Amino acid sequence: MNIPPRKRKKATSTSSDLQPVANPQDFSHQDNQDVVTIDVPAVEVPELTPEEQSDRLHLERKVERAFFEAGKALAELRDRRLYRSTQRTFEEYCKDRFGFERRHPYRLIEAAVVVDNLMQMCPIGTQIEVDSSDGQQQSVGTQIEIESSEQQMCPIGTQVLPTSERQIRPLTKLEPQQQQEVWQQAVQKAGGKVPTGKIVKDIVQRIMERTQVPNTYQLGEVCQILAKDNPELRGKGGCWAIVTQVNEFTCTVRTWDGELTVGLKHLKSYEYLPEDCQQMQEVCDRISRVYSSGLEESVQKFLESLGKLKRAYLTDLEEKVLGVLELEINTEN
Template structure:
């Protein structure tokens, strides 16, 4: 069983992020799961995932922290990549985040902190609430696209013009 070697890159690639001794452990476990034969890339990937979760760094995100969404290989986040989000709950391997269009559960590997100061995080919270209220009122698609673009800002404030337009939209939805 210990003489079975990988036959394709797909079996080896998931292991590249691990330490050599972990790579060995993964391979032996994968071979075992494959019934003593050469395991598929999928089996190897599953074993790697289990080991990474076991050695995962603790979740250091804070409530109210502003993060960027990294879509990476998660199809559910594809249209959210690069957007900012505010941490609303901290779990072991994921966070719940609020975005301009609602709440999402996001794995830690899909978040990157903007390292904003507490005051900037509070500012973003207010902006998020404002955008969210207008967005959920279901205005025209063009207006929703504008709100979506605010959801991709790489700064912790709105320009005067963005603020005026958002205020105008708020008046429209309160009416």
Template sequence: MNTPPRKRKNTTSSASTNPESPNSDITPSEDPASAIIDVPAVKVPELTEQEQRDRLHLERKVERAFFEAGKALAELRDRRLYRSTHSTFEEYCKDRFGFERRHPYRLIEAAVVVDNLMQMCPIGTQTETDSSDEQEQSVGTQNETDSSKQQMCPSGTQILPTSERQVRPLTKLEPQQQQEVWQRAVQVAGGKVPSARIVTDVVQRIMERTQVPNTYQIGEVCQILALDNPELRGKGGCWGIVNHVGEFSCTVKTWDGEVTVGVKHLRSFNYLPDECQQMQQICDRINRVYSSELEESVQKFLESLGRLKRSYLTGLEEKLLSVLESEYNEK
């Protein structure tokens, strides 16, 4: 019986004895998977001066994309350049760019903030346009003098935001506070563009530092100002009775329950003590009869009482509320 040739073994043996084999420098006792093979280094060519200028120019275009969008949207809105096709700016932005209602306004607000930050160091933040070849060439010259010019600027101002989200926490601050927060955020980020989280943290610390002490008193009648607080959605314009005073917030009783509100989201009606007591009685009466199980029209009536800007009920309002109270008592 003939034995088949052992070709696999011969091939392996040949490879192990061939000095030109890729694995010839691995001894039989070594694990090929753990062997170290020298790979010749490939030298990466340095950027030319023109490539460096192109890179800087393109990087600045990327950084300024949301800023340019905000500036353009502001002009479209202010000049009403959408009027030939759309009745409102919001509809135009949704159809043309796919923006939800709030987004274009955020971009516009962000552009205003960046404009303010650029005022701290206008030399190092020249605007660029695609149509100017001469300006592209000037980027290289400006880059050569950046280090000397930045010495004239406050720390961090040569670094600008690269996204709308980084700017959003600054939009509710005064211009001087915006500059202060941005410089501090750049420092916290180690001299780099700070994340939105870092900016938000710095804003929060400054807001806490500058908060006015709570001067509200229990029993005082205040109006709720929703402003930009999503937790107060639906409560804007409602009045409430202060029943707890914290360091920077109050708990107020409204027509349908209690809510804790920051001091900046409250405005006192400055009612006299007798008027505050009268409003307390009205609030208690509404609370006793209000229920989500009531008919929608009745709910709306009670909600309207919860938004009064006077310290009394009219004759008709008094009669209607009395009818509801009698119905409630019968139940």
């Protein structure tokens, strides 16, 4: 059967659907007619008041020296052994309390020493302003009296200081005078701003290349620490230490109370035989365990004296006293 074709329905539209086709020229004309100029009033940013400027400077300095304050606090925690009630060693304490890996707290401590040294470049004979403990600025003359941690940082405009530990990590390999010189060069290269760690590292590398001395120390070697006007080694002069890491220009060494990084010129090998070095390693472990146990101050002094021995063995009396101390801490535990 043939199906008849369907008829198409005619499209219908209302009057509202029918729009005249616009002439392109009309658009151009209409656009020109609809251009409207809008006046936007300028917003004036008010200047900071003297009090706000002081607050800003005070808060900026807190941010800048966060790592510095951390390093100073860690150094005091370590030196006063304030961890002894909960942990046996400083490294264990930093790991459990702050989540710091083994080297990080020592890097912060070393960085704080560098910042202390850099702050010595502040001119003392000129009139400057420093922050007081209440955040207000006070003017001082030729004598600067530092009464709080708020006053220890050099004011902005007088000296640019580091804002992170990484920026000055390369400086820990240098002598105090070299640290100051390199930092000044780095600030100049950064256009008067805080230099990056890479800028500082490049300058240090050039100095090292000019004065490079081959590092011949070996892991486990027993050396004597030579303080030689290095404030970082205060109290360590004459102590023996065991090399735990050989770096390009420094060695990381272990003493009875922790690790530190020492420049090659501050080390002198005892040239012990391998078996003597092994024996000193065992003595170091024993002294460290007793030292970190928190016994009386007189005991600590005895242990510190063992840390300055210039021989690779303990006398019979020293061995007996150390054995008694080991027995004591084992009994307490």
